[in-house]
Amino acid sequence: MPSCRIRPAATGSRSRVSRSSVLRRVLSALGLLLVLAAGCGGDDELGSGDLVWEKKPRVFKNPSLPDDRILTGTVRNDSLEAVTLVARELGVRTDAGDEMESAAIFAPTFIRGVFPQNRGDEIPESEQLRIGLRARLEPGKTAPLTVSWRQQGERAMLVDYGAGALPVPGG
Numbered sequence: 001m002p003s004c005r006i007r008p009a010a011t012g013s014r015s016r017v018s019r020s021s022v023l024r025r026v027l028s029a030l031g032l033l034l035v036l037a038a039g040c041g042g043d044d045e046l047g048s049g050d051l052v053w054e055k056k057p058r059v060f061k062n063p064s065l066p067d068d069r070i071l072t073g074t075v076r077n078d079s080l081e082a083v084t085l086v087a088r089e090l091g092v093r094t095d096a097g098d099e100m101e102s103a104a105i106f107a108p109t110f111i112r113g114v115f116p117q118n119r120g121d122e123i124p125e126s127e128q129l130r131i132g133l134r135a136r137l138e139p140g141k142t143a144p145l146t147v148s149w150r151q152q153g154e155r156a157m158l159v160d161y162g163a164g165a166l167p168v169p170g171g
Helices: 019-040 117-122 125-131
Strands: 051-053 058-062 065-077 083-086 091-094 102-105 134-137 142-150 156-160 165-167
Touching: 051 165, 065 134, 125 134, 134 142, 142 156
Parallel strands: none
Antiparallel strands: 051 065, 058 065, 065 142, 083 134, 091 156, 102 142, 156 165
């Protein structure tokens, strides 16, 4: 353990570790352990698995369209590998696992594309990444995600991305 000198080295006296230095190190280690322990359990509100919400996403409801919902948030790749997601493959599911009518995009706002949307898979991957039809997330990186769905009597519980699911707040 490196010591914190309380006597100058020029005097030739041995250095000794101050009590406050030891106390600071012990408290720092305890703080680190608490942070690590808190991060190990997963947060049901933010999800667990490869993708998690960066913070609790927001769900909007239009009073004139009572069955329609729009969720917006930021997802983070908590895995150790890069993840590629395709917006058309995301789905919103009920508690029973039924899929709801939904649409998703990896963008926080409207982005104008340079290719017609009816070209489907013919749109180059670089353009799909730019306009939010696809997202590639390296470990620890984030992407905005906007999802809309029609509830029609059932409540949305999950945004299914194939390899896992993200919780919908307020279900």
